[in-house]
Amino acid sequence: MSNGLKSVTDQVSPASARDTRQFRKSAPSVDVAAWLAGLPAAQAQRQLGKLPLPRRAVVFAHLDLPLQVEFAARMPARDLADLVTQMDSDDRTDLFKHMDRRSQATLLENLPQSVRDDIRRLSSHEEGTAGSLMTTDFATIDARMSPQQAIEALRAQAVKREAISRPYIVDDEGVLLGSxxxxxxxxxxxxxxxxxxxRRDPVSVTVDTDQEDVAKAIERYDLASIPVIHDDGRLVGIVTHDDAADAMQAATTEDFQRISTVRPFSESLRSATIGMLYSRRVFWLVLLVFGNLFSGAGISYFEDTILAYVALVFFLPLLIDSSGNAGSQSATLMVRALATGDVAMKDWGSLILRELAVAGALGLTMMLVVVPLGIWRGGYEIGLVVGLTMLTVVIIGSTVGMSLPFLLSRLRLDPATASGPLVTTISDAMGVLIYFSIATAVLDL
Structure with a gap:
């Protein structure tokens, strides 16, 4: 570990500091939150309560949401309301959404009216949209102001606003004019x-814009924040680059979960319960069991072929695994390309032709590897069967792996589901049928 990295990681625990009180006071808020997360809940809450309220709110917002909910449940209603009032509008809305209905009602009763209305408004937007990510802590100025008047106005707003480096200009109706x-x-x-x-007519999104499109716009135009408007042009919030990055990180985590055929969950793996992990994994595993029955049925159908040439069984795992591996490679590439916007539905035609060429070259290469093994194990006829099967299953598996994400995307389903075990199961079943069909034809059975 480099000295620079070590000096950063050492800061997340007061064990490297002489004074825990000094650590709470001077360490970055994210490091204090990481330290608190590693303490027993009661002790962590006592340490959190020793922080001044503004810093406490910032540190609290850095905790994982399940831990925030746990801490909130332990706090007196009035103390929780004071803490939530100090939090940024998007952070407190996230906490509110993860609380149970009874806790939500209790919290709302103790909040100031303005904060209560803000939470209700932000929490009404659909998850995964700009409205669910945005904060209302943005700065606005008037187009008729002089630069000095605008700076004075921003100074007055700076205490309560999350981002003032790019103020927005609105008219008397709140319609966005520029930035x-x-x-x-x-x-x-x-x-x-x-x-x-x-700058007139700045890049903006609507409250219903998908969060991935929001993140892409922020990245494309290199923005610190992007304004969120209603259909009538009124400015209602902004999405900051860090909130967009957090959303994309969560989306990427969800994609990895889907790729592994795990039903998505928002809790951290460390805090997830046995029951929750079981419920998220069991559905696809059971479903894929029935999918694998097709492979078993194919083997059963070709029992006579297998009995006549037992050597064919030796190559069965090799061939169907090659089909699944090729399909998983293609599916992973396509899922990622679709997620980043690198390819779109209109590109399918050109991509399928290119994939056929690539898969053909891969299949021929792997065919040259396995044919000598087939000849050595069972003679020239077995070598021919194994070689032709390898070429065919690699092409078919790659084509399925590339096409399935496009199909799911067209059906408005998550393309990430098309990777990993699902593609492997489909490719395995097809590989069994292809292998023994070629064997039956070549060996004249």
Whole structure:
């Protein structure tokens, strides 16, 4: 481990500091949260309570949501309301969504009216959209202001706003007109007006925009935040780059879970219970058992072929695994490409032709490897059967692996489901049928 990395990781525990109190006071809030997460719940809550309220709210927001909910359940209602009031609007809304209905009702009763209305408004948006990610802690200024007046207005808003480096300009109805960088206001001449230097019609999204599209827009245009508007153009919030990154991290985690045929869950693996992990994994495992029955049925159908040439059994695992491996490779590449927007549905035609060429080359290479093994094990006829099967199953498996994500995407299902065990199960069943069909034809059985 490098010295630089070690110095960072050492900061997440007061064991490396002389004074726990100094650690709570001076360490980065994310490190304090990581330290608290490793303590027993009661002790962690006592340490959290020793922090000043503003810092406590920031540290609390860095905790995993299940731990936030656990801590919130232990707090007196009034203390929790004070803490939630200090949190950023998007963070407190996330906490609110993960609480049970009774706890939600108790919390709302103790919150100021403005905070209560803000939580209700933000929590009403559908999960996975810009509305569910956005915060209402944004800064606005008037187009008629001078640069100095705008800076004074931002100074007044800075205490309660999450992002002021790019204030937004709205009209009297709240309709978004433009945006301006803070440094532009600083260097602008006093005789100018905000409307003269602002960027008109900035890149924006609506409350219903998918969170992945929001993240792509932020990345594409290199934005610190992106405004969220209603259909009538009114500015209702912003999505910051860190919130978009968090959302994409969660989406990527969900994709990995789906690739492994695990039903998605939001809890961290460390805090997940045995029952929850069982329930998320058992469905696909049982379903794939029935899928594998097709492979068994295929083997049973070709019993006479197997009895006549027992050497064929030696190559069965090799061939069907090669089909599944090729399919998994293609599916993983396509799932990722679809997720990042690198390819779209209209690209299927050109991609399938290219995949056939690549799969053909791969199949021929693997065919050259297994034919000598087939000849050595069972003679020239077995070598021919194994070689032709290898070429065919690699092409078929790759084609299935590439096409299935497109099909699921067209059906508005998650393409990530097409990877891993699902593609392998389909390819295995097809590989068995192809192998013994070729064997029966070549060996004239």
């Amino acid at each position: 301006v960088e803070l440094h532009q206001l600083i260097v602008a001449p006093d005789s100018a007006h905000v409307g003269d230097i602002m």
